[in-house]
Amino acid sequence: xxxxxxxxxxxxxxxxxxxxxxxxxxxxxxxxxxxxxxxxxxxxxxxxxxxxxxxxxxxxxxxxxxxxxxxxxxxxxxxxxxxxxxxxxxxxxxxxxxxxxxxxxxxxxxxxxxxxxxxxxxxxxxxxxxxxxxxxxxxxxxxxxxxxxxxxxxxxxxxxxxxxxxxxxxxxxxxxxxxxxxxxxxxxxxxxxxxxxxxxxxxxxxxxxxxxxxxxxxxxxxxxxxxxxxxxxxxxxxxxxxxxxxxxxxxxxxxxxxxxxxxxxxxxxxxxxxxxxxxxxxxxxxxxxxxxxxxxxxxxxxxxxxxxxxxxxxxxxxxxxxxxxxxxx
Numbered sequence: 317x318x319x320x321x322x323x324x325x326x327x328x329x330x331x332x333x334x335x336x337x338x339x340x341x342x343x344x345x346x347x348x349x350x351x352x353x354x355x356x357x358x359x360x361x362x363x364x365x366x367x368x369x370x371x372x373x374x375x376x377x378x379x380x381x382x383x384x385x386x387x388x389x390x391x392x393x394x395x396x397x398x399x400x401x402x403x404x405x406x407x408x409x410x411x412x413x414x415x416x417x418x419x420x421x422x423x424x425x426x427x428x429x430x431x432x433x434x435x436x437x438x439x440x441x442x443x444x445x446x447x448x449x450x451x452x453x454x455x456x457x458x459x460x461x462x463x464x465x466x467x468x469x470x471x472x473x474x475x476x477x478x479x480x481x482x483x484x485x486x487x488x489x490x491x492x493x494x495x496x497x498x499x500x501x502x503x504x505x506x507x508x509x510x511x512x513x514x515x516x517x518x519x520x521x522x523x524x525x526x527x528x529x530x531x532x533x534x535x536x537x538x539x540x541x542x543x544x545x546x547x548x549x550x551x552x553x554x555x556x557x558x559x560x561x562x563x564x565x566x567x568x569x570x571x572x573x574x575x576x577x578x579x580x581x582x583x584x585x586x587x588x589x590x591x592x593x594x595x596x597x598x599x600x601x602x603x604x605x606x607x608x609x610x611x612x613x614x615x616x617x618x619x620x621x622x623x624x625x626x627x628x629x630x631x632x633x634x635x636x637x638x639x640x641x642x643x644x645x
Contacts (some may be wrong), residue, residue, distance in 0.1 A: 351451060351454065355458075356458055389409055393430065424456065453488075482555075513561075
């Protein structure tokens with residue numbers, strides 16, 4: 317387990333025990349779900365159902381934390397998979413917990429694609445899309461259905477994710493919310509961190525708007541964190557698509573205006589891995605958008621992702637959230 321992870325504080329703002337079948341998307345890029353989704357009327361199929369004490373909700377979709385690397389491991393995690401459940405605790409400590417101070421945080425369990433399946437799909441097709449558009453998408457949309465019908469009670473909401481979670485969120489934005497405009501009208505923001513939202517996505521889906529500043533609502537907020545060694549590289553990681561868009565999490569700029577580390581209130585660091593205790597430290601996390609790559613470049617004193625074959629020259633993918641613990645004034 318890495319000791320240093322990252323997190324961004326926002327603006328104001330998984331049932332079966334057997335291997336499931338995969339499916340493909342249709343010619344219109346619509347996800348096709350063939351197996352029965354998880355039953356989210358069962359509280360045991362949620363990682364977190366909060367006590368309602370805030371004016372806003374957050375619905376969070378966690379990243380790839382199930383590796384499935386052993387022989388016989390299923391392509392998709394079962395909801396009782398210990399590797400995934402342990403990973404959610406860490407992810408909550410360094411990522412999703414940033415939304416708890418301001419919102420009621422909901423986290424459904426879902427049958428996510430294994431790191432092995434996602435990696436093989438990326439190597440064979442150039443993206444992880446075919447791995448996530450069936451079972452994972454089906455579970456998340458079923459969780460959203462139950463959330464809106466039983467938990468939300470008409471409150472404005474944030475929807476957020478990271479990595480595989482944001483890949484699923486991208487399709488939620490493109491398809492689910494197009495089918496449910498009444499829900500979409502209450503969306504404060506979508507934090508699709510660590511997976512590309514592209515220029516083509518916005519052009520093909522006029523209802524999707526990307527943020528241009530910190531006071532925008534009903535918008536998408538997304539970025540990838542990389543170090544300066546990635547500048548000029550033609551390599552796109554498994555979480556990146558061509559023509560991706562990033563916003564600077566420090567100055568909320570989409571151009572290349574530099575934001576010095578003095579604008580960063582600090583980075584979330586795990587200080588006790590057994591208890592997932594965290595604290596805020598200064599690791600000099602500056603930020604500047606690289607328009608050519610569609611990422612955010614930082615000189616932060618953090619440890620790059622070791623999976624270079626998937627992540628690229630100097631990726632801070634696992635720390636997309638926690639390098640920047642920014643709080644809106």
